[in-house]
Amino acid sequence: MRAFHLTGTSIDSLKRVELPIPAPAAGEVLIRLRAASLNYLDLMVARGQFPVPSLPMIPGSDGAGDIVALGDGVRGWAVGDRVVPGLIVDWAAGALAAPLAQRMRGVTLPGSLAEHATVPATALVRIPDQVSYRDAATLPIAGTTAWNAIAGRVRPGSTVLLLGTGGVSLFALQFAKVAGARVILTSSSDAKLERARALGADDTINYRSVPDWDAAVLTLTDGRGVDLVVETVGATTFARSLNAVAVGGTVFVVGLIGGGELSVPVVPVLQKVITIQGNNTGSTAHLADALRAVATNRIAPVIDRRFAFDDAPAAYRFLESGGHVGKLVVDIDP
Template sequence: MRAWTLDDFGFENLHLKQVPTPVAGAHELLVKVSAVSLNYRDKALVEGIYAPEKMPKGLIPVADFAGVVAAVGEGVTAFGVGERVTSHFYSTWEDGPWLPEYADHQLGGPLGGGLTEYQVLGENAVVPTPAGLTDEQAATLPIAALTPWFAMREYGNIGAGDTVLVQGTGGVSIFAIQIAAALGARVIVTSSSDEKLTRARKLGATDTINYRTTPDWATAALELTDGAGVDLVLDVVGGEGIRDSIRAARGGGMVAVVGFLNGQSTTLDLMDVIWHQTRIQGIAVGHRRSFHDLVRFLEDHHIHPVIDTVYDFPDAHAAYDQLAAGAFGKIVIQVA
C-alpha cells in the first residue's frame, strides 16, 4: 500500500512510499482510509515541536481520518466489513477523567495515523460515521469538533444565555462557532480578516472583533458584554495571549486552552487570575463517550463541517502548506 512516512523531523523528510499493508489482530479493524483532515498538531508534529520524544521514526502521521472496515480481527463484535467508521484520537480514552497514559495512545503519533491507504485500529478506537456526512466531512470531527464540544459541555456547561469567545476561523474555531450557536450561546469571534468575520456571522457568530484594527480585543469583548466578560474563551493561540483571554473572561469564567499557535509557554499576572477567579482549563480533545454525544448533537442540529480545500493523496505537502497559510475551516486530503 501507499503511505506517507516521517523518516525524521522536517517536511523534507515526509515521503510517500510503498509499505506493507497491516493485518488486523484480535479485536482490531483493518480500515481502508477514505480521507484525513489536518490539524495544527499534525504540522507541529512533522516540525518536531509536538512531543518529539514520543515519536518513532517512520511514523505514518495525521490523527484524524475516516474510512470503511475492510477486514476484522478475531473477537470483533462492534463492527463488520463494509461499515463506515471514524477514528478517535485518544484511542484508549473511553470515558472518565484524563489519565497520563492516554498520551501514549494518540493516533497520528506515537501510534500510526491516517495518511495511508490502510490502517489498523482497535474496535474501541472508532465511532460509527454519521450517516448524513461524507467520509471527507467525518474525517474533520475527531479533534476539531470534539475539542470545542468537550470544552463547552464536559467542562463549561455552556447553554442558552452564556457567552463564548472564539479565536480565529480555523478548523477548531469554526466548529466552536457552530456548536456554541446551536447551544443557544452568544458567540464573539476574533479574526484579522473582515471577510472571514462576515462568513463567521453566517455560521452563527453574533459579534465580531477584527484584532488587526482593534488590537486590544479583550477590552472590546468587555465592552460588548457591558464590562461583565465572557463565560468561556476558547483559546487556540496560546503563548502570551493567554493574558488577554483572562482579561476577557468574566469573574469565575473559564479560559479553555486548546492550542499553541503562538507558543507553548506564557507568563501570567497571577493577580489577574486571582481577582478574576479565572479557571484555566487545558483541553486534551476528549473521550470516546463524549465523541458519541457530539455525533448525536451534530445530527440533531444538522451541523455540517466547513471544508476549505480538499487535496489528492499525492499532494499532502500542498495540504500542509495551505494549513500553514491559514484556512477557513478544515483542510482535507482524499485518500481513496
C-alpha cells in the same frame, strides 16, 4: 497500499511510499481510509515540535473510512461499517489517566495518510448515514475539542469568545449557536470575519485594527466579560483572554500556536475566580457525542479546501500558511 512516510523533521520530509496492507491484531480492526483531515498537531509532528517514537512513520491523526477486516476478539463491529477513530485510542470514556494517554494515532501509532490503518476497536465511532467520510474525518481532534469546550458550559444566553477561524473555533461557533449562546470571534482578516458572521457569529473583532481586543470584548458585554473563552492561541493572547472573561468564567485552553510558555497574571485569576481548564482532545465517548451533535443538528463542518492524496504535502504547507478557514481535508479515495 499508498501511504506517506514522515522521514525527518520538516514538511519536505513527507515522502509518498508503497507499503504492505497491515493485518489487524487481536482487538483491532483494519480500516480502508477514505478521507483524512489535518490539525496543528500534525504540523507540529512534521516540524519535529512534537516528539514521535521513531521515524519513518505514517502521519496524520484524523481520518475516516470503513472496516474491511476484524482482528480476533472484536465484537459489535462488522466488515462494511463506516467508522471514525479517535486520537487517543485507549481512552474509551471517563476521566483521562496516564496509562490511557500513551497511544495516539499519527503520533505514537500509524496515522491516516495511508489507504489502510489498523485501529483498536476501543477507538471507533460509527458514522451516521447522513454524515460523509470527509465530514467525519474533521471531528476527532477539532470537533471533539470544541464539543468538550461547549458542552456543559454553555446554555441559552451565555457569551462565548473564540480566537481565530481554525477548525476548533468554527466547530465551537456552530455548537455554541445550537446551544443558544452569543458568540464573539476575533481574527486578523476581515474576509474571515465575514465568513464567521455568515456562520452565526454575533460580533466580530479584527485584532489587527483593534489590538486591545479584550477591551473591545468588555465594551460589547457592557463591562461584564464573557462566560467562556476558547483559548486556541496560547502565550500571545492569554493575558487578554483573562481580561476578557467574566467573574466566575472559564478560559478553556486548547491551543499553542502563539507559543507554549505562559506568563500568567495571577491577580485577575484570583479576583475573578477564573477557571483555567486544560484539554487533551477527548475520549471515544466524547467523539461519539460530537458526531451525534453534528448529525442531529445538521451541522456542516467547515471545510476550506480538499487536496488529492498525492498533494498531502501541499495541504501541510497551506495549513502552515494560516490562510485556511475551518478544516483542510485530504481525499484518500483515488
